[in-house]
Amino acid sequence: NAGVMQNPRHLVRRRGQEARLRCSPMKGHSHVYWYRQLPEEGLKFMVYLQKENIIDESGMPKERFSAEFPKEGPSILRIQQVVRGDSAAYFCASSGWDSSTDTQYFGPGTRLTVL
Amino acid sequence: GQQVMQIPQYQHVQEGEDFTTYCNSSTTLSNIQWYKQRPGGHPVFLIQLVKSGEVKKQKRLTFQFGEAKKNSSLHITATQTTDVGTYFCAGLSGGSYIPTFGRGTSLIVHP
Numbered sequence: 001n002a003g004v005m006q007n008p009r010h011l012v013r014r015r016g017q018e019a020r021l022r023c024s025p026m027k028g029h030s031h032v033y034w035y036r037q038l039p040e041e042g043l044k045f046m047v048y049l050q051k052e053n054i055i056d057e058s059g060m061p062k063e064r065f066s067a068e069f070p071k072e073g074p075s076i077l078r079i080q081q082v083v084r085g086d087s088a089a090y091f092c093a094s095s096g097w098d099s100s101t102d103t104q105y106f107g108p109g110t111r112l113t114v115l
Numbered sequence: 116g117q118q119v120m121q122i123p124q125y126q127h128v129q130e131g132e133d134f135t136t137y138c139n140s141s142t143t144l145s146n147i148q149w150y151k152q153r154p155g156g157h158p159v160f161l162i163q164l165v166k167s168g169e170v171k172k173q174k175r176l177t178f179q180f181g182e183a184k185k186n187s188s189l190h191i192t193a194t195q196t197t198d199v200g201t202y203f204c205a206g207l208s209g210g211s212y213i214p215t216f217g218r219g220t221s222l223i224v225h226p
Contacts, residue, residue, distance in 0.1 A: 033213075042121075042203060042218040043158065056213060091157055103148065104205075104214070106157045 121217030
């Protein structure tokens with residue numbers, strides 16, 4: 001039973017380019033969460049999605065960032081026109097049907113470096 | 116909004132010494148979860164506490180949830196070098212589905 005998968009594991013972009021991060025939840029999970037982690041910092045919630053629905057995007061910057069979880073395929077976090085401050089580790093986590101009590105299982109993360 | 120404070124930020128110990136990290140929430144929690152993140156790795160779920168005053172043990176790790184469900188602790192007995200990493204608590208308030216993570220406590224174990 002595969003765990004949460006994220007790709008790419010490392011992504012290097014120049015300022016102004018787009019970054020596209022993918023997350024495939026654990027089999028049977030329908031809830032996906034995206035977090036950002038800066039060095040020496042905790043995890044900052046960005047967005048919570050279910051299939052075809054954004055449930056809570058209160059932690060996501062209003063500009064340049066977007067997320068989706070289509071009916072088929074992985075969840076995608078898209079960052080347009082990246083800036084140096086976007087450099088961070090981006091983790092996605094998935095949980096089962098009861099998002100208020102179910103454990104979140106984290107993927108290995110995507111380390112984004114903006115040159 | 117809800118805040119979760121975690122102390123200390125760093126803890127250096129000699130192998131064999133005990134270690135404790137504390138987590139305090141500004142609001143009453145419905146449950147609290149603990150995660151461990153190895154250097155360069157991703158958070159790995161350790162345990163979830165739900166009941167007031169709950170105590171759970173995993174080998175050398177002891178987890179406690181306060182009576183008021185606003186604080187929690189993780190205690191490691193006789194640390195080993197394999198315990199190195201950052202330990203995060205994450206609290207959920209009633210009705211919420213987004214856990215609030217503490218900043219984590221980084222444990223460094225010297226052999």
